[in-house]
Amino acid sequence: MKPDKQPHPDPSEREEAARVNRRDFLSSAVAAGVAAAGAGAAANASARQAAGDAQEPGAMPPTAAQEAMESEIPDGYTAGQAREYFVRNPGSDFMLDVIRQLGLEYIATNPGSSFRGLQESIVNYGGNQAPELLTCVHEEQAAAMAHGYYKVGGKPMGVLCHGTVGLQHASMAVYNAWCDRAPMMLLAGNHLEATDRRAGVEWSHSAQDCVRVIRDYIKWDDMPLSLRHYAESMARGLKIAMTPPAGPVAVVLDGHLQEAEAGDRDLGPVAVTLNRPPTGDEAAVAEAARWLLEAESPVIVADLMARDQVGVERLVALAEALQAPVVNQFGRMNFPNTHHLSQGAAAVAQADVVLGLELFDVWGVINTVRDRVHRDSVRKARPDARVISIGSNDLFTKSNYQNFQRFYPSDLSIAGDAQATLPLLTDAALSGMTPARRASNAAREARWREVHSLARGQALDDARYGWNAVPVSTARLYAELWQVVKDRDWALVSDDGAQSRWARRLWPIERHYQYIGRSGGAGLGYGAPAAVGAALAHRPEGRFALNVQKDGDMMYTPGAFWTAAYHGIPLLTVTHNNQGYHQEYMHLQRMAARRQRGIESSWRVGNELRNPDIDLAGIARATGVWAEGPILDPADLGPALARAAEVVDGGEPAFVDVRCQPR
Amino acid sequence: MSARSRIYRALGLAVPALLLWTLGCAVAWPGEPGDEVREGDEVREGGSLYISQQCWQCHGYEGQGGVAGVRIARTALPYEAFARLVRFTNLMPAYSPKVLSDEQLRQIYDYVRSIPEPPPLEEIPELDFD
Numbered sequence: 001m002k003p004d005k006q007p008h009p010d011p012s013e014r015e016e017a018a019r020v021n022r023r024d025f026l027s028s029a030v031a032a033g034v035a036a037a038g039a040g041a042a043a044n045a046s047a048r049q050a051a052g053d054a055q056e057p058g059a060m061p062p063t064a065a066q067e068a069m070e071s072e073i074p075d076g077y078t079a080g081q082a083r084e085y086f087v088r089n090p091g092s093d094f095m096l097d098v099i100r101q102l103g104l105e106y107i108a109t110n111p112g113s114s115f116r117g118l119q120e121s122i123v124n125y126g127g128n129q130a131p132e133l134l135t136c137v138h139e140e141q142a143a144a145m146a147h148g149y150y151k152v153g154g155k156p157m158g159v160l161c162h163g164t165v166g167l168q169h170a171s172m173a174v175y176n177a178w179c180d181r182a183p184m185m186l187l188a189g190n191h192l193e194a195t196d197r198r199a200g201v202e203w204s205h206s207a208q209d210c211v212r213v214i215r216d217y218i219k220w221d222d223m224p225l226s227l228r229h230y231a232e233s234m235a236r237g238l239k240i241a242m243t244p245p246a247g248p249v250a251v252v253l254d255g256h257l258q259e260a261e262a263g264d265r266d267l268g269p270v271a272v273t274l275n276r277p278p279t280g281d282e283a284a285v286a287e288a289a290r291w292l293l294e295a296e297s298p299v300i301v302a303d304l305m306a307r308d309q310v311g312v313e314r315l316v317a318l319a320e321a322l323q324a325p326v327v328n329q330f331g332r333m334n335f336p337n338t339h340h341l342s343q344g345a346a347a348v349a350q351a352d353v354v355l356g357l358e359l360f361d362v363w364g365v366i367n368t369v370r371d372r373v374h375r376d377s378v379r380k381a382r383p384d385a386r387v388i389s390i391g392s393n394d395l396f397t398k399s400n401y402q403n404f405q406r407f408y409p410s411d412l413s414i415a416g417d418a419q420a421t422l423p424l425l426t427d428a429a430l431s432g433m434t435p436a437r438r439a440s441n442a443a444r445e446a447r448w449r450e451v452h453s454l455a456r457g458q459a460l461d462d463a464r465y466g467w468n469a470v471p472v473s474t475a476r477l478y479a480e481l482w483q484v485v486k487d488r489d490w491a492l493v494s495d496d497g498a499q500s501r502w503a504r505r506l507w508p509i510e511r512h513y514q515y516i517g518r519s520g521g522a523g524l525g526y527g528a529p530a531a532v533g534a535a536l537a538h539r540p541e542g543r544f545a546l547n548v549q550k551d552g553d554m555m556y557t558p559g560a561f562w563t564a565a566y567h568g569i570p571l572l573t574v575t576h577n578n579q580g581y582h583q584e585y586m587h588l589q590r591m592a593a594r595r596q597r598g599i600e601s602s603w604r605v606g607n608e609l610r611n612p613d614i615d616l617a618g619i620a621r622a623t624g625v626w627a628e629g630p631i632l633d634p635a636d637l638g639p640a641l642a643r644a645a646e647v648v649d650g651g652e653p654a655f656v657d658v659r660c661q662p663r
Numbered sequence: 664m665s666a667r668s669r670i671y672r673a674l675g676l677a678v679p680a681l682l683l684w685t686l687g688c689a690v691a692w693p694g695e696p697g698d699e700v701r702e703g704d705e706v707r708e709g710g711s712l713y714i715s716q717q718c719w720q721c722h723g724y725e726g727q728g729g730v731a732g733v734r735i736a737r738t739a740l741p742y743e744a745f746a747r748l749v750r751f752t753n754l755m756p757a758y759s760p761k762v763l764s765d766e767q768l769r770q771i772y773d774y775v776r777s778i779p780e781p782p783p784l785e786e787i788p789e790l791d792f793d
Contacts, residue, residue: 370753460790461784464783465726465734466725466727466736466781467781469723469725471724473723473725479789483789500728500729500730500731585717586720586731589717589756590756592756592762596759596762598763599716599717599762600715603720638789661729662719663721663729663730663732
């Protein structure tokens with residue numbers, strides 16, 4: 001197949017038409033629902049506003065210098081020479097126009113020749129504004145930044161990379177985003193037309209099917225062969241990426257299309273309206289409400305559910321209507337942990353009806369597998385417990401990678417977006433509630449208030465143990481961090497799972513943006529770049545972004561801190577530095593005990609990150625970030641954090657290395 | 664309502680509360696039953712074994728516990744119950760006498776029983792979240 005080459009126009013004949021046509025594209029484009037491609041309710045609101053927004057030009061008017069460059073034959077050149085040396089209206093300018101129309105504010109990239117045309121368009125034609133290039137030192141970091149950015153901003157970021165080596169570098173972070181339902185627009189440079197390739201690297205950096213390396217864990221991709229094809233594929237890709245279950249998509253940017261003359265054809269507008277998230281079947285929702293009302297002990301379990309604060313409030317409304325406890329698995333911040341209905345996973349054990357909302361693992365809520373020689377499974381829930389599942393998992397999945405988890409035959413399975421379905425379910429529950437059922441709510445509330453209070457007291461009591469320990473206990477780490485963030489508009493942009501969930505146990509987490517969940521695929525290298533991306537999304541709101549960074553994870557992608565310094569992204573990073581791949585310590589220990597070989601002399605092999613100790617603060621400092629540490633004495637921690645917070649308040653990233661207990 | 668439902672209803676509050684109580688009671692209830700705390704060489708040797716046998720990997724250097732392992736500092740379990748949990752556990756790796764003798768296990772028990780009481784909440788302002 002051959003790209004749709006455009007004839008080189010004669011500048012002397014077409015100069016006026018060229019000015020009109022390209023700018024006409026911008027002013028005539030209708031991008032309903034795209035300009036601010038937020039998710040859920042935000043996206044719908046954006047869609048309503050978009051018709052008005054689209055009347056505004058999508059780019060700054062050309063300067064006189066730009067017009068002269070585009071329309072005049074330079075002094076000393078013939079028309080023929082000008083055609084050989086200069087391009088008046090490159091295809092990548094149109095590509096940028098489309099990107100702007102789709103509302104991508106940032107494009108994270110590690111520069112590469114296969115997209116040099118678009119890079120030049122972004123920085124010169126577009127003035128590096130909306131979209132702005134974010135310089136990354138590795139494509140994995142670029143994709144992980146997009147991952148974190150989406151979970152805060154609700155908007156996809158573009159990731160611009162080589163189709164071959166770039167996508168291979170990016171693949172791990174793309175997989176994490178796929179598992180975590182985080183959309184991004186991967187833009188992959190490639191030279192399909194073999195006879196147009198420069199000798200050498202351009203061949204090594206081209207492929208027949210460059211997206212193949214990531215196709216198992218993206219939702220859709222295309223390789224447009226014309227500019228109009230590109231525009232439609234970009235719009236289609238955005239729509240698919242944002243439709244629940246959300247996920248990454250990829251569009252290949254042909255090198256020739258980028259660099260060649262676009263000509264004067266009117267390439268037309270690009271229009272897209274994002275899908276409204278699908279709601280569950282009305283009859284099935286009514287049946288679910290009946291089950292929940294009839295239940296003695298209904299329990300709600302939520303994981304990748306809330307896209308924004310609206311989702312949180314909808315879940316609060318349902319839980320309060322039923323006085324049903326909520327087990328927040330914190331794939332997203334779904335429910336305030338200060339609410340009396342916020343409960344631990346043990347609540348599932350006594351439930352007669354379990355309502356699962358966008359669960360990553362339905363089977364795992366009801367059962368577990370014991371890590372023994374024989375991996376037998378044990379049911380955690382009551383044998384008679386019925387399970388209602390509402391989620392978008394079954395609406396789109398793929399087969400090779402097994403992140404879909406073990407199959408569980410829910411008693412009532414409703415395909416639909418849980419956040420969009422919750423109002424229907426709450427309405428059905430309220431309308432079907434009998435006076436007797438309503439009267440029982442007082443006793444239910446009293447019961448769960450008591451359990452909530454007990455758990456809170458237990459958490460505080462547990463946090464005392466190891467308070468003065470060296471290295472620093474993870475409970476103390478979070479208690480000291482709370483002193484830093486408690487009077488600020490804070491947001492934790494990391495997962496506290498490896499730190500014994502102390503943020504979730506100690507801190508009041510009430511806003512959706514205050515917690516962004518986990519990596520998704522548990523692929524290391526997510527932490528630092530995802531935190532930088534999330535902090536970027538927090539920046540316009542002036543929020544204090546905090547990243548508790550695992551040391552092993554950090555060593556995969558430390559270059560992300562340079563991106564934060566270069567772009568002035570305020571972010572406090574504090575390490576949970578246990579000097580090893582601690583999960584693997586524990587696995588090795590289990591294997592050694594199972595084989596009765598002991599582990600006294602072998603536990604470090606393959607797992608430790610010391611001898612020599614890694615100077616994590618030195619690494620951060622080398623990337624241009626203010627840094628301090630390692631902190632060994634817990635008494636030194638508070639003052640160090642206070643100094644770092646001042647740096648972050650000044651709009652810059654800061655880093656404190658803290659040697660910590662293992663978990 | 665079936666008999667089974669009545670039982671589960673009664674357990675509605677009891678189960679989570681019991682789980683919390685069991686956790687607290689089993690792992691740290693200073694002054695409650697347990698066995699007498701031995702002192703001296705046994706405790707020092709137990710501390711060394713606690714490190715060399717990697718107990719700290721899941722339970723922390725001071726037995727404070729966390730997501731990977733319950734708190735065992737100042738455990739209130741009698742030695743027999745503690746030993747049974749190490750040998751025939753549901754969750755942690757089962758340590759057989761071949762890699763951890765009864766005497767060594769007893770020394771570790773003595774050590775975790777002797778871990779000093781942490782400061783009271785009232786003396787830790789960082790844990791005042793009110």
